[in-house]
Amino acid sequence: MSKMKAVIDGAEIYYIDTGDRPGPAIVMIHGFPFSHAMWSPQIEFLKNHFRVIAYDVRGHGKSDVGDGQYSIELFVDDLIALLDHQRLEKVVLCGLSMGGYIALRAIERNPERIGALILCDTTSNADSNETKIKRTASIKTVKSSGVAPYAQEFLKAVLTPTTVQNKVDLARFVLRMIEANSSVGICGTLLALAGRTETTASLPRIHVPTLILVGEQDKITPPELSEQMHALIPNAQLQIVPNSAHLGNLEEAEEFNGHILNFLKELN
Numbered sequence: 001m002s003k004m005k006a007v008i009d010g011a012e013i014y015y016i017d018t019g020d021r022p023g024p025a026i027v028m029i030h031g032f033p034f035s036h037a038m039w040s041p042q043i044e045f046l047k048n049h050f051r052v053i054a055y056d057v058r059g060h061g062k063s064d065v066g067d068g069q070y071s072i073e074l075f076v077d078d079l080i081a082l083l084d085h086q087r088l089e090k091v092v093l094c095g096l097s098m099g100g101y102i103a104l105r106a107i108e109r110n111p112e113r114i115g116a117l118i119l120c121d122t123t124s125n126a127d128s129n130e131t132k133i134k135r136t137a138s139i140k141t142v143k144s145s146g147v148a149p150y151a152q153e154f155l156k157a158v159l160t161p162t163t164v165q166n167k168v169d170l171a172r173f174v175l176r177m178i179e180a181n182s183s184v185g186i187c188g189t190l191l192a193l194a195g196r197t198e199t200t201a202s203l204p205r206i207h208v209p210t211l212i213l214v215g216e217q218d219k220i221t222p223p224e225l226s227e228q229m230h231a232l233i234p235n236a237q238l239q240i241v242p243n244s245a246h247l248g249n250l251e252e253a254e255e256f257n258g259h260i261l262n263f264l265k266e267l268n
């Protein structure tokens, strides 16, 4: 497994590139406020079948934080620059939540670079006014009290109560992943999320195979939002993952991996 940093628009972007297999590479884009580490069970599994690239979005994990002024557009610029850096002409994009927002804007802007899409626990909608206001409240909390209390609250929103209670190591892993991010990175990304525009209007123009996955108990991007995308993307497949909330890839990793493998095998 190679672990590297690419310098993109003045920022070091950390990524791993593993599973030296022929065929299209899968590029994994994590959610907010996590890092590529959230994909650990998928990387371990998928690298036996495909080339897998997972990176830390600017402001997250081991990538540079920079000035903290981000937008979804900038995150897409970084993604496309990373594909260029790795000489990847066309890839399968797999994004969870914020990663899905980035993937959906990427296919709108650069459809020629994407051969298939996996959209996990995400939405094509922009934030409602209520959500935008909540984001500004979160910025206030992070600035006044630091990342740790925010991480504790966020944890409860992304995992089911059963997971928090029974899978203590998993919950601790997610908490540490959030806490490892800086307040500048978190606040800058909250502004980017609040400022993003919708991609719903372009869903009917997606003509690549698309798999939509969502946790049955996802409260942040509930199944109705996945059903909405499923209805608008031609020939998309939808799988609802039981016993999981926003992070089904960790809560029900085996089932999640199975859906991805079945979908990707059909492409070959």
Ligand code: MLT
Pocket: 030, 031, 032, 033, 096, 097, 098, 099, 193, 220, 246
């Ligand atoms: C994520 O997991 O990326 C975030 O929950 C997305 C969001 O807050 O909209």
